[in-house]
Amino acid sequence: MPHLPPAPEPLDLPLPWNNRFAGLGEAFYAPLQPTPLPAPYWVGTSASAARWAGLDANHLDSPEVLQALTGNRLLQGSEPLASVYSGHQFGQWAGQLGDGRAILLGELNGLEVQLKGAGLTPFSRMGDGRAVLRSSIREFLASEAMYGLGIPTSRALCVTGSDAPVRRETVETAAVVTRLAPSFIRFGHFEHFCHHGMPGELKILADFVIDHYYPDCRTDARWNGNPYVALLAAVTERTAHMVAHWQAVGFCHGVMNTDNMSILGLTIDYGPFQFMDAYDPAHICNHSDTGGRYAFYKQPNVAYWNLFCLGQAMMPLIDEQEHAIAALETFKDIYPRAFAGRMAAKLGFSEVQVAHKPVIEGILKLLAADKVDFSIFWRRLSHWVRDEASAGDSVRDLFLDRAGFDTWLLSYSELLAHIPQAMAADLMLKSNPKYVLRNHLGEQAIQAARQKDFSMVADLLKVLETPYDEHIEFDAWAGFPPDWAAHISISCSS
Numbered sequence: 077m078p079h080l081p082p083a084p085e086p087l088d089l090p091l092p093w094n095n096r097f098a099g100l101g102e103a104f105y106a107p108l109q110p111t112p113l114p115a116p117y118w119v120g121t122s123a124s125a126a127r128w129a130g131l132d133a134n135h136l137d138s139p140e141v142l143q144a145l146t147g148n149r150l151l152q153g154s155e156p157l158a159s160v161y162s163g164h165q166f167g168q169w170a171g172q173l174g175d176g177r178a179i180l181l182g183e184l185n186g187l188e189v190q191l192k193g194a195g196l197t198p199f200s201r202m203g204d205g206r207a208v209l210r211s212s213i214r215e216f217l218a219s220e221a222m223y224g225l226g227i228p229t230s231r232a233l234c235v236t237g238s239d240a241p242v243r244r245e246t247v248e249t250a251a252v253v254t255r256l257a258p259s260f261i262r263f264g265h266f267e268h269f270c271h272h273g274m275p276g277e278l279k280i281l282a283d284f285v286i287d288h289y290y291p292d293c294r295t296d297a298r299w300n301g302n303p304y305v306a307l308l309a310a311v312t313e314r315t316a317h318m319v320a321h322w323q324a325v326g327f328c329h330g331v332m333n334t335d336n337m338s339i340l341g342l343t344i345d346y347g348p349f350q351f352m353d354a355y356d357p358a359h360i361c362n363h364s365d366t367g368g369r370y371a372f373y374k375q376p377n378v379a380y381w382n383l384f385c386l387g388q389a390m391m392p393l394i395d396e397q398e399h400a401i402a403a404l405e406t407f408k409d410i411y412p413r414a415f416a417g418r419m420a421a422k423l424g425f426s427e428v429q430v431a432h433k434p435v436i437e438g439i440l441k442l443l444a445a446d447k448v449d450f451s452i453f454w455r456r457l458s459h460w461v462r463d464e465a466s467a468g469d470s471v472r473d474l475f476l477d478r479a480g481f482d483t484w485l486l487s488y489s490e491l492l493a494h495i496p497q498a499m500a501a502d503l504m505l506k507s508n509p510k511y512v513l514r515n516h517l518g519e520q521a522i523q524a525a526r527q528k529d530f531s532m533v534a535d536l537l538k539v540l541e542t543p544y545d546e547h548i549e550f551d552a553w554a555g556f557p558p559d560w561a562a563h564i565s566i567s568c569s570s
């Protein structure tokens with residue numbers, strides 16, 4: 077008999093749990109309890125995420141809730157489970173994966189509550205079911221940073237830590253991230269039931285997703301009235317918008333496997349992600365990605381490839397292959413338009429016009445050639461448009477190719493002349509964040525947290541929740557990365 081940990085004590089905290097995913101039946105998951113961790117402590121909490129889930133901010137001060145969200149106490153009414161999914165990883169069919177370390181507690185206020193790092197599940201394969209403090213702080217801050225940027229994402233309610241050792245390249249300590257999303261269903265859930273020849277379950281899953289998250293698909297008259305093609309088209313649209321957001325802010329996901337693609341078009345699984353410092357379209361943020369499959373510039377194509385996997389998985393529900401292809405093809409129109417719209421806004425234009433395109437392409441080329449810091453460039457340009465005189469040469473100085481920049485600025489200024497400058501500047505300051513979660517900032521917060529100083533996690537959260545605001549006291553965090561930032565190695569190890 078394997079040694080089982082003692083069953084956690086139930087906690088009498090009246091919360092309105094709803095367990096809709098559990099209602100799908102046991103082909104979809106394994107019911108189980110989290111595995112306790114000793115002596116947990118709060119590492120970071122998001123009051124804003126708590127409000128979203130309908131929780132009182134004082135829940136996040138409570139020692140009982142700390143225990144429950146670390147997996148040490150059960151919550152009355154929740155039906156914890158680990159779901160099964162499969163997927164393509166780095167372009168190859170990877171077979172069955174599943175929640176190997178994430179445990180769904182149920183839903184609060186329409187949001188699924190998931191503990192990431194809460195112990196072994198039947199899907200843990202070779203893993204230990206745990207997550208380390210380092211990657212948990214990164215996921216917590218990144219989720220809330222993306223939300224602050226207005227990018228569709230899962231959110232994070234809190235990170236709790238424990239001194240329990242966890243072995244990675246070195247021995248680190250354990251942590252649990254409590255994540256929130258309307259659903260954590262992935263493309264890989266669909267692939268699982270298609271690949272394993274379970275069309276009945278595939279249909280149950282698709283109907284569940286449509287009824288709860290995409291009800292309009294039932295009445296969509298396009299696609300021969302087939303709600304599953306409508307679903308594929310709707311997921312395509314949301315995914316295209318999500319990736320357009322990523323590209324416009326310089327976000328590199330790092331592991332765009334189909335099991336990390338949300339059926340709701342949310343950014344999920346913050347592993348080896350990076351907000352780029354210097355702009356380099358070929359940037360690979362994941363040191364384990366030796367082939368560069370998930371390089372920054374490839375992200376839109378990878379999203380499209382992943383959508384094809386989803387389409388293939390949905391074929392048993394779709395009558396005509398041409399309809400599926402037509403639904404997927406919409407990506408080729410939606411993505412470029414969404415991206416151009418976001419880039420135009422970064423330049424101060426509320427609508428894209430044909431004349432904007434060469435200006436967008438031109439600046440991206442110059443930024444790439446000189447590897448200019450992406451966020452600093454856009455923020456300085458916004459200030460320059462707002463207040464040309466006092467901003468001086470601060471933008472031009474970022475480039476080695478000054479002549480090239482001057483030529484570009486001339487064509488940009490000609491376009492700007494057609495719109496009120498104050499309005500353009502206003503839009504730019506709301507489209508170009510002052511703060512992004514750069515690797516070195518996350519790293520500093522992690523180093524301090526390892527010494528049990530969680531103040532930088534809290535301060536970073538505050539700044540990243542409203543990244544377009546000035547927060548003058550944190551100006552240094554909007555500056556260039558230090559030299560050592562280039563040597564931070566982020567891999568799949570988490």
Ligand SMILES: Nc1ncnc2c1ncn2[C@@H]1O[C@H](COP(=O)(O)OP(=O)(O)OP(=O)(O)O)[C@@H](O)[C@H]1O
Binds near residue numbers: 192
């Ligand atoms: N330490 C671990 N223990 C058990 N399973 C793990 C562990 N790390 C990763 N896995 C599993 O390996 C697969 C791929 O991992 P990946 O890094 O994409 O996901 P993840 O970071 O664990 O979680 P998520 O996608 O839920 O954010 C998933 O099935 C995941 O649950």
Ligand SMILES: [Mg+2]
Binds near residue numbers: 345
């Ligand atoms: Mg994952």
